[in-house]
Amino acid sequence: MPGLNVLFNYERQWFADDAKAALSVAAVALPVAIAYAQLTGVNAAVGLYSCVLPMIIYALFGTSKQLIVGPDAATCAVIAAVVTPLAAGDIVKHWQLVITMTAMTGFWCIIASRFKLGVLADFLSKPILMGLLNGVAITIIVGQFSKVFGFTFDEKYLLERLGGVPEYLSQAHVPTLLMALLTVSIYFAMKRIKPTWPASMFAIAFGAMLVWGFNLEQFDIKTIGIVDGGLPLFKAPDFNVGIIRELVMPALNLAIVSFVSMMLTARSFAAKNGYDIDADKEFMALGIANFASALSQGFAVSGADSRTAVNDANGGKTQLVSIIAAVIIAIIAIFLTAPLEFIPSAALGVVLIIASVHLLDLKSVWKLRLKDRQAFYLTLTTLFAVLFIGVIPGITLAVLLGLFQFIRTVMRPTDHILGMDINGVVRSLDTSDKAKPIDGIFIYRFNSPLTYFNSSFFKRRLLEQYARQKDDIECVIIDAVPCFTHLDLSVMAMLADLNVIFQKRGVRLEIAGRKRQLLAWFVNAEIKSGSEGIYVHSDLYLALRINQAKQLAAKEVQEAKEQEEQDKQEENTSSL
Known part of the structure; x- marks a missing residue:
């Protein structure tokens, strides 16, 4: 547990900065965790459970002092794409499959750590990861339009959904759309007035207060509904064991993508703050964090770049930030979930769209055209694969492209x-x-x-x-x-x-x-x-x-x- 060494040698003057950073991280993580729970297709409380134990576990087992783990847009999009067709509309089965896939992802990470495969952090090249994240971001943005406009997509794939846009827009629910526009307005107003404050949390809280105060549910504005808080109780999955075979390869893909994405974030902040991280120990930390999430009835986690950036910007010095933030989220998940049921789904859709827009970096993709034409084509191939054939096949293709790129370099070197x-x-x-x-x-x-x-x-x-x-x-x-x-x-x-x-x-x-x-x-x-x-x-x-x-x-x-x-x-x- 590398984090223990830091905690045992903790200096008192660090606590003020760590406490301030923890409050900011918790404020940003709360709305995002609830929104990602909606994206994954599970109860809002599951998103909170996915923050608590994984953050504490990573604080002990991780080697990065700034990295914050938690629900991630790409991770949740992958889980939803795999589990939704297998669950066939059964809510309980859906949740249990999410937990099972999370545990399997943790298993793959721990196996990789035991075999010293931290080198996989360099397996997916930056161009491939750029294409993957941009494709996932666009997929999420289009998928959340249904919550913003108040309709339901009948199609599964992006192209079909885009083809039906004119018809869907004619079905737009005006009160829901107005709630989404209000959320956007509050978000950007807070960003302008108080840039360091958690704008997402204020926007969602304002929408929930309006729903509660004016009983806006009578206008068919959908909310996330009753949130079953309290302590998570472990429940063994209750479904045909044979279905686990369908999760093996997607869980492996998810483990690789989550680890590579996490290492990019961890290494960038480690370089900025002047220390090194151990890739093999990071793999182990991610695996144990995912196991902890599954045991606490949560879903898969990865390195959260936005929350890590908030931690660093607020002067977080050590892993104690994760522990304090996890305790704050735990208190809310156990005792204060009642107000969460009034959160409008449209507001969560807006938060997810904003979070996904931050993942988009099409400008960098276009710049690759001038810097490295081969990398540019590789990025476009991955991007269009995710958009046209789906998230899971796109990730599989990205992994294969990374492998073929390596083999080509070895087979035909200079x-x-x-x-x-x-x-x-x-x-x-x-x-x-x-x-x-x-x-x-x-x-x-x-x-x-x-x-x-x-x-x-x-x-x-x-x-x-x-x-x-x-x-x-x-x-x-x-x-x-x-x-x-x-x-x-x-x-x-x-x-x-x-x-x-x-x-x-x-x-x-x-x-x-x-x-x-x-x-x-x-x-x-x-x-x-x-x-x-x-x-x-x-x-x-x-x-x-x-x-x-x-x-x-x-x-x-x-x-x-x-x-x-x-x-x-x-x-x-x-x-x-």
Whole structure:
């Protein structure tokens, strides 16, 4: 529990800032948690339960001092997309499936932590995540229009919903729309008057007071209804166990996306405040937090960037912020849920739309067009996949794109021909002409680990690059450091073939670097080394010195022979 170390060494002067930040975080988290509960399709109290234990657990197990965990727009959209068709309108079954998927997400995170897979934080590239979050944001915004305008979507997918917009607008419920407009007005008025105050909370509270004071339900303005507060009671899921199979892969996708999104937030604030975080421990913390949420009848959580930003902006110093905020939310969830039933659904829809608008960053997507055209196309592919085929298939495609991007980089990496500059430093040959080729020696570097699926490409590229050289090449040296990282018998077989090819051409094949490792692998693969096979040197500079010494020795021998022949010719001439 890394957080315990901070709490045991807590300094008294931090408490004022932490308490202030905790109040602000709780004020922002309350309306958002209720709104995300509506998005997930469960009771408002479930959103509050999803904040309390996960925040406390993360404060103990997490390594970020600023990160706040809780319900997240993308996480809730994924859960709703998976669970809604499986529940088939059964409210209790829907809730139980949400809890089950949350527990499975936690399970995947803990397994990943045990196998040290924190490296998955870099698995989904930034362009893919940008496309994913923008797609999810647009999906949520369109979905919440039904609450704002007071109608119900009959279609499941975004395109069909957009196609029916004219008809749906004709069904708009005026009182509901007026409530939504009032919520928007209060929100932006608060942002203008008191930018640091929780505008969402004030807007929702104002709408609830109007509903309660003027009995606006008589005008068919929908509210979230009765909120069953109190302590959450654990209930084992009661449905066909076979349905769990439908949740396995979506839960894995959700675990990856939640973790990657959380790490982006955690790393940015850790860098800003001058400390490091441990990716593997973060995976464990996220897993235990999701387990805690499931046990307290909540839904899946992730790193909440907006609440983390509020924490940092208000001077939060330590994980105590999460604990204080969780206690405040717990008190409301247990004792003060009665007023929540008057919250208008239209107001929650507005809050979700505003939160989703903050997720949108189409300007950055467009800028990628100029910076990196390949990244731009990757972002658009993910974005349109989420919009056109749905959130879950879109996330699956995003994960596959990340995997294919990695495989493509490994299978078709860059390579370099090396030379030497005037200071005797080995460097790549390029258009700058800072380095020159070494007479009689060809040095090749392959910028990826060699394995069975890129060994043929390595062989082809090496022979292609060699064919472009002058005919005086006596030795081919492979830089082993970047490419020979592990034993692969397919690679060893390819290396043996290369040696045969070069031997027929009268060229020595040598490898520089990882000498002890490579000699052991040669024994396993029954490849000869030294004068009878492939030369292996400790490093590149040693290989060059030895070969240059051989060249010098050969030159001296050649000069001696020429001198000897010249002397013989002179002797013959004088005798004649």
